[in-house]
Amino acid sequence: QVQLVQSGAEVKKPGASVVISCQTSGYTFINDPIQWVRQVPGQRLEWLAWINTGNGNSQTSQKFRGRLTVTRDTSASTVYMELTYLRPEDTGIYYCVREGAPVGATFDHWGQGTLVTVSS
Amino acid sequence: DIQMTQSPSSVSASVGTRVTITCRASQDISRWLAWYQQKPETAPKLLIYATSKLQSGVPSRFVGSGSGTDFTLTITSLQPEDFATYYCQQANSYPLTFGGGTKVEIK
Numbered sequence: 001q002v003q004l005v006q007s008g009a010e011v012k013k014p015g016a017s018v019v020i021s022c023q024t025s026g027y028t029f030i031n032d033p034i035q036w037v038r039q040v041p042g043q044r045l046e047w048l049a050w051i052n053t054g055n056g057n058s059q060t061s062q063k064f065r066g067r068l069t070v071t072r073d074t075s076a077s078t079v080y081m082e083l084t085y086l087r088p089e090d091t092g093i094y095y096c097v098r099e100g101a102p103v104g105a106t107f108d109h110w111g112q113g114t115l116v117t118v119s120s
Numbered sequence: 121d122i123q124m125t126q127s128p129s130s131v132s133a134s135v136g137t138r139v140t141i142t143c144r145a146s147q148d149i150s151r152w153l154a155w156y157q158q159k160p161e162t163a164p165k166l167l168i169y170a171t172s173k174l175q176s177g178v179p180s181r182f183v184g185s186g187s188g189t190d191f192t193l194t195i196t197s198l199q200p201e202d203f204a205t206y207y208c209q210q211a212n213s214y215p216l217t218f219g220g221g222t223k224v225e226i227k
Binding site for chain 2: 035061063095101102103107108111112
């Protein structure tokens with residue numbers, strides 16, 4: 001079955017960087033894009049970035065351009081998200097999601113989420 | 121960016137009743153709308169995509185409709201396992217955006 005397994009919770013200081021991994025299995029990795037969504041307490045779900053797992057092309061939300069990078073390792077069926085210059089308001093749960101629905105940029109499978117806490 | 125407005129923000133309902141949640145887009149998104157269900161401490165789960173297409177394994181009591189800017193999710197007969205928060209998401213253009221959520225609570 002399709003699985004997306006994310007790396008564990010992180011605690012970081014303001015200004016630091018975090019890398020979250022998303023290891024996929026149960027389907028052909030290069031066939032479906034992986035996206036990243038976060039859930040900050042008290043705010044709505046927020047789309048962060050998208051990567052074409054086949055050719056590596058990616059697109060990042062304008063809000064995070066310059067701070068967020070998404071890459072993939074096809075040999076490991078794994079996607080990585082790096083967020084730099086962390087701020088306390090980046091505290092939240094980060095999800096990798098598969099864009100696998102037959103129609104449209106919708107997310108049929110979700111990772112379990114990675115809690116990132118940014119605090120001095 | 122396309123703004124997604126959900127209403128109500130919360131609803132209290134009894135098992136067996138009909139619940140309707142609305143989602144309004146700030147511009148025409150055709151039928152590129154999805155609905156997710158989230159229970160506490162878990163990731164959201166896709167219920168409906170492309171306005172009305174039921175994701176595999178989702179019960180038929182979940183019904184989506186609409187087009188353009190106005191959409192609805194109806195739970196035709198609320199079950200105990202349906203108490204959760206529901207989010208709409210537009211899939212028409214980037215950046216993808218979500219509604220603020222509707223919490224369905226037990227009455």
